[in-house]
Amino acid sequence: MTNPNTRLHKDYLWLHLKELPYFRAILRAVEARQYSEFHLEHPILDLGCGDGHFVTIAMDEKVDVGIDPWTGPVRLAKQNDGYEMVVQGSGYTLPFPNDHFAGALSNSVLEHIPDLDATLNEMSRVMKPNAKFVFCVPNQNFLPNLSISGFFDRIGLKILGDLYRNFFNTVCRHIHCDDRPAWEQRLNKAGLEIEETWDYFSPHALHVLEWGHYFGFPSLVLHFLTRKWNAVQRKWNFAITDRIVKPVYDETHAQAGGVYSFYIVRKKTA
Template sequence: MTNAELLKTFVAAYPAQPATAYWRAIEIGAIASHGLPEGLGLDLGCGDGILTDILLSATGPRQLVGIDPDPFEVEAARKFSFYQRLHVAPGDSIPEADASFDFVLSNSVLEHIPHLSPTIAEAARVLRPGGKFLFTVPAPPFRDNLSGPILPSVSRAQYLETLDRRIAHFNYLSGDQWKALAEAHGMRIDACLGYFDKPQTRRWETLSRMTGGLFYSVFGQKQRPIEIQRSLGLRALQNRARTPQVFANALSSLVDLGAPVDAHQDHWIESDTASCLLVTGRKL
């Protein structure tokens, strides 16, 4: 499945979140290009399960256990049969036995956790020896690749602080930092693969300004995007049905303008310029 095809699928799933659909198409394309390990996996930060369902349509079926601290998201994920079990719990307290999993998948989750070490320790604990992990995360160049504020009265530092608060980003680790964190918990990094270039980052930024950023401002910069979506009924609608594909296809063409999601379909980009990393490795 190409990134362009993934975009159409994500737009159908997230019609009110074009910026999210755009980012996820590139991200899930990166994971699908790499491939998922076989065996039983832990979906760390599973959310409502929609993203994982789309991922598995690209990689092939897997059996998973899902964990997420949000009870509303976990309840929505129960409709997916690939979850053997679902837990409402934080990542630093996984209610599963030691060495239970063949792999751990965490997609765009770890950047939302202020103190990462306990969560990485738990991921290591539940992995069997030789078990693999795949983490997708924003990297330090993400902030550099953004175009920044539109208004001259807003400094770049203010803009980045507000953006990080809105999208709840608490960390941007480099490859070396991921290596040190993994080694501290008995794991080894195999690769830090770059995706999401500067034009794509800025395309996401533009889409985000017009949707999530606008709503965040209108609601006084006090509610998280997911809370705003729930208050407007968008989250419930998203979990009930997808947009007809003919409309999603038309919208995806607009979303993709200027910085195609498939620009790097067949290769990774330099990790020191990439806005995001696919961090892969294994438990020793």
Template sequence: MTPDFLWLHLKEVPAFRALLRGVEARFYQGLEMPAPILDLGCGDGHFASLAFPGKALVGLDPGWKALREAAARRAYRWVVQAEGARLPFPSGFFGTVISNSVLEHIPDVEAVLQEVARVLRPGGYFLFCSPSHRFVEFLSVYRLFRRMGLRWAAEAYGRFFNRISRHYHCDAPEIWAARLERTGLRPLGWWFYFSRGATALLEWGHPYGLPSLLYKTLFGRWILAPWRWSLWPVERVLRPFYEEPPGAEGAYFFMIARRPDGR
């Protein structure tokens, strides 16, 4: 039985993050993920601890503060501080590399993909997700400005939201597939997720999530009252969007790639 990833995230992280990460956590269930597994850009390890507990061998991130949290959470056997473009592992070491909503934040992303291809063994899998080329179009304020005929304001808002989200890449899956091919990885398929409604919740969840940032700073936790009775109004709003199936288009996409085994 698949865990309720929405609730598991909602009781520990802000609502907009709980919705996005809850949806993404479901995608890994049932996928082939040969060991050993590298979580590239693992952050604080919270996502891995829920999405694939006990499976990821190594969590890697350039941020030492986040890695300390990941180590305390014991989501990985080892945590390693390093840049994605200089992975400190031998070639062909990993059976699976996972990078959940990380690559969009890296300017020179092809250098990272080249390293992923190097450390994957032949036949190994690369699983990742990223904002798509539809991300800005799905933002509610962007759509409102476009309906009002204020295209300049819509484009300015899109640039602003990408800047605060630290997005360097919001590209179509076909562009990512071409990048993978250039580094020797073979895309096997992808699907879109996060509708306009879900994206609007993510968008407006940023300002509404500011109190959680204060709680995290003062008390070391995002949610002070992690109980059903206190969170049910938020859960009721998020639940229909959590249960949405992948669609023909979406603000995000999930991709599966493989290093050819040479046979």
């Protein structure tokens, strides 16, 4: 189904597509469009800000603080100018006072963190009571819907299917692909409660993303040589790619059986 509000927003797809490999661009574009549906109060913390490219597109104003553990992305985040301040640090020990942030986000980050309990406890500590925290993560539908492992399963080679699922999950650096009950339990332990959640990114969309990892190999070579993902950032150069990814971008936000989940949570008040 097509989202009826697609035309009302800026072209998040093109803004990502011209700067990123297409498999990453389509997921980030879908996520950026969802962030446009709600408002976060300042000051805002972005946990796992990376190079800061995402917030420069998804947000219409600067985010107060971005934090990331890696030196290279932190340097780029400062250059991309989407934050008032960028800090290098760990989610395990956030260098901020208690009850400081009125809003927080973490875009496709929490699934990579080994000790989620420690991180969520820290996020809860630095958030004001009733502060909103939004994040998105892959869920329990991600691995079962990979196309190549599904092919192996259908022809009776489940061992190869499992090997491929483990391989792709490693490529994506996923540690957690959990369902709502698992998230609800760990969030409640940290003093956070789910206000709203929905699944997005259909199994078909996942197949587009999955195969993009392989068809996007030339972009990886180009990035290694030039630090750019695309040599010619003109729409005519993306005509074929656009025909592949546009139907995914035009999906409705909520997808039954979607392989990613979007969460809006709040810090509990005393």
